Amino acid sequence: MTGHGTPAVRRATPGDADALAGLARDTFVETFGHLYRPADLAAFLAKSQSVAAYAPLLEDPRVAVWVAEGASGALVGFLNAGPCKLPLPEPEPNAGEIRQLYLRSSVQGGGLGTRMLVTGLEWLAAQGHYPLYVGVWSGNFGAQRLYGRFGFEKVGEYDFPVGEHLDREFILRRRTIPPPVPGGS
Numbered sequence: 076m077t078g079h080g081t082p083a084v085r086r087a088t089p090g091d092a093d094a095l096a097g098l099a100r101d102t103f104v105e106t107f108g109h110l111y112r113p114a115d116l117a118a119f120l121a122k123s124q125s126v127a128a129y130a131p132l133l134e135d136p137r138v139a140v141w142v143a144e145g146a147s148g149a150l151v152g153f154l155n156a157g158p159c160k161l162p163l164p165e166p167e168p169n170a171g172e173i174r175q176l177y178l179r180s181s182v183q184g185g186g187l188g189t190r191m192l193v194t195g196l197e198w199l200a201a202q203g204h205y206p207l208y209v210g211v212w213s214g215n216f217g218a219q220r221l222y223g224r225f226g227f228e229k230v231g232e233y234d235f236p237v238g239e240h241l242d243r244e245f246i247l248r249r250r251t252i253p254p255p256v257p258g259g260s
């Protein structure tokens with residue numbers, strides 16, 4: 076937390092793996108848990124929102140994870156960014172992706188998500204990633220509005236498995252000017 080009661084945002088370290096996996100589980104259940112059969116949700120959480128899934132990300136220099144810390148030091152939000160892993164028909168070699176952005180409901184709507192998104196987008200650009208993508212559930216209109224304000228527009232769709240359930244996901248790409256080519260005129 077900062078001195079003004081605003082959650083502090085910092086890069087995650089390998090020591091955050093347990094807390095990050097717990098936060099990922101909690102925020103996924105808070106946001107989307109009602110959409111799935113219990114068996115599908117349990118299978119997804121065990122495989123994808125686990126310490127085994129997050130620990131390698133925190134050691135991977137191609138990936139960056141930021142966490143927001145609340146008053147008690149507990150994690151209240153995270154953002155995960157890196158090379159694009161979305162199923163694009165013709166992926167650009169340097170495409171980057173905002174892979175996950177999740178806040179606990181208690182801290183939503185106060186500008187923290189926007190702040191973390193700016194941090195992630197700036198980092199991806201500084202790593203030379205272009206263009207930038209994000210995947211978002213087709214029914215997540217709030218997040219789609221947020222990404223739309225940052226110039227993201229829909230360029231495709233795919234099915235994202237949650238257990239045996241398939242979610243329809245939109246693929247959004249950011250409308251931005253390409254970075255200058257080194258040595259180019």
Ligand SMILES: CC(C)(COP(=O)(O)OP(=O)(O)OC[C@H]1O[C@@H](n2cnc3c(N)ncnc32)[C@H](O)[C@@H]1OP(=O)(O)O)[C@@H](O)C(=O)NCCC(=O)NCCS
Binds near residue numbers: 179212219221
């Ligand atoms: C989406 C999210 C990261 C935005 O962060 P935030 O701090 O709440 O948002 P900010 O205060 O910076 O900006 C507000 C905008 O965020 C979006 N937003 C706000 N609350 C939201 C919610 N509960 N769910 C989805 N989007 C939300 C809206 O676009 C909102 O602006 P609008 O009401 O004018 O359309 C955050 O609400 C969240 O974690 N939601 C649940 C998880 C989620 O949907 N993640 C995105 C997966 S792709």
